[in-house]
Amino acid sequence: MKKMTITAVSYLNTKPLLYGLLQSPIANSIDLSLDIPSMCAQKLLTGEADLGLVPVAVIPDIPNARIISDYCIGTNRYVKTVGIYADQPIETLTDLYLDHHSRTSVALSKVLLRDHWKLSPRLLPASDGYIDKIGGSVGGVVIGDRTIGLEERFAYFYDLGNAWYEFKQLPFVFAAWVSNRKIPDAFLQPFNEALKTGVEAIPQLMYLLNTPNDHFDLEQYFTKNINYELDAPKKQALEVFLGMLTGKPVRHQELVGL
Ligand SMILES: C=C(O[C@@H]1C=C(C(=O)O)C=C[C@H]1O)C(=O)O
Structure with a gap:
C-alpha cells in the first residue's frame, strides 16, 4: 500500500502528537516530514502531502480543505510561543x-x-x-x-x-490536521487514536525531551499553554476567526465536510 505522506510542524509543541503517531499501529504507513508552518501549508496546497498539520489561516485558500482530526495546536489563553x-x-x-x-x-x-x-x-x-x-x-x-x-x-x-x-473571550486554534482529498476511515480512525495517545503520554515525554532553558517549564507548556483538543469552544473560535478572514460566515460543519 502507498504510504500516507504527512507534513507536520517542526516545533516543540507538535512532539506529543508525533510521539503518539510514531508509536501507533499506522506508524509504518506514514511518510512523515517536519516543516515550518508556512511550508506545511504549501505542501498540502501543491499536493506534495496527503495531509498535514497546517496553519488554519490557509484553510480558505485550499480547495476542498477539510479538518480530519479532533486534535490541533491551540490555546485556551496564554500560548506563550x-x-x-x-x-x-x-x-x-x-x-x-x-x-x-x-x-x-x-x-x-x-x-x-x-x-x-x-x-x-x-x-x-x-x-x-x-x-x-x-x-x-x-x-x-x-x-x-x-x-x-x-x-x-x-x-x-x-x-x-x-x-x-x-x-x-474565546480560545484559539493555530494549526489543525487538514486534508484536501478523501482519506480512508481505516486510516483516520487509528490516526486520531494515535494523536489522543500522544497527548495522554505527555508525562512520559518529560523523560525524553530536554527543557529548552531554565526558565521554560515544558510540562506547563504542553498542558497549560498549548491545548490540543479541538473542542466546542475552539471550533467556535475557528468559525469566528475564519469568518473575519474571509468576510463571510464560516460553519465548522463545512470545515469538517459534514
Ligand atoms: C502555537 C504555535 O502555533 C503555530 C503557529 C502557526 C502560524 O502562525 O501559522 C502555525 C502552526 C502552529 O504550530 C507556535 O508557533 O508556537
Missing part, C-alpha cells in the same frame, strides 16, 4: 515584522491590530535573521521555538493567544 516582541509599547511602534514561518499568527496579528488594538504600524515582510532587527520603534511577530528566551531580550511581549482572548 506566539507573540509580538518589542523594546517599546505596541502603541508606539512604527513598524512590525511579520514572521515568514507563520500564516495564522500573521493573519491574527492583522485582525488584532485593526479591530482590537486599532493600530496601523507599517507591516514588514520578514526573512531569516529578522529577529535581530527588532528594536526601537520596530517590533516583530515571532512564533514557535524561536520565541524561547526572547522575553529576556525584549522589554515588551504581547501574547497573541491572550490578546485574542481579551478581544473575543
Whole structure:
C-alpha cells in the first residue's frame, strides 16, 4: 500500500502528537516530514502531502480543505510561543515584522491590530535573521521555538493567544490536521487514536525531551499553554476567526465536510 505522506510542524509543541503517531499501529504507513508552518501549508496546497498539520489561516485558500482530526495546536489563553516582541509599547511602534514561518499568527496579528488594538504600524515582510532587527520603534511577530528566551531580550511581549482572548473571550486554534482529498476511515480512525495517545503520554515525554532553558517549564507548556483538543469552544473560535478572514460566515460543519 502507498504510504500516507504527512507534513507536520517542526516545533516543540507538535512532539506529543508525533510521539503518539510514531508509536501507533499506522506508524509504518506514514511518510512523515517536519516543516515550518508556512511550508506545511504549501505542501498540502501543491499536493506534495496527503495531509498535514497546517496553519488554519490557509484553510480558505485550499480547495476542498477539510479538518480530519479532533486534535490541533491551540490555546485556551496564554500560548506563550506566539507573540509580538518589542523594546517599546505596541502603541508606539512604527513598524512590525511579520514572521515568514507563520500564516495564522500573521493573519491574527492583522485582525488584532485593526479591530482590537486599532493600530496601523507599517507591516514588514520578514526573512531569516529578522529577529535581530527588532528594536526601537520596530517590533516583530515571532512564533514557535524561536520565541524561547526572547522575553529576556525584549522589554515588551504581547501574547497573541491572550490578546485574542481579551478581544473575543474565546480560545484559539493555530494549526489543525487538514486534508484536501478523501482519506480512508481505516486510516483516520487509528490516526486520531494515535494523536489522543500522544497527548495522554505527555508525562512520559518529560523523560525524553530536554527543557529548552531554565526558565521554560515544558510540562506547563504542553498542558497549560498549548491545548490540543479541538473542542466546542475552539471550533467556535475557528468559525469566528475564519469568518473575519474571509468576510463571510464560516460553519465548522463545512470545515469538517459534514
Ligand atoms: C502555537 C504555535 O502555533 C503555530 C503557529 C502557526 C502560524 O502562525 O501559522 C502555525 C502552526 C502552529 O504550530 C507556535 O508557533 O508556537
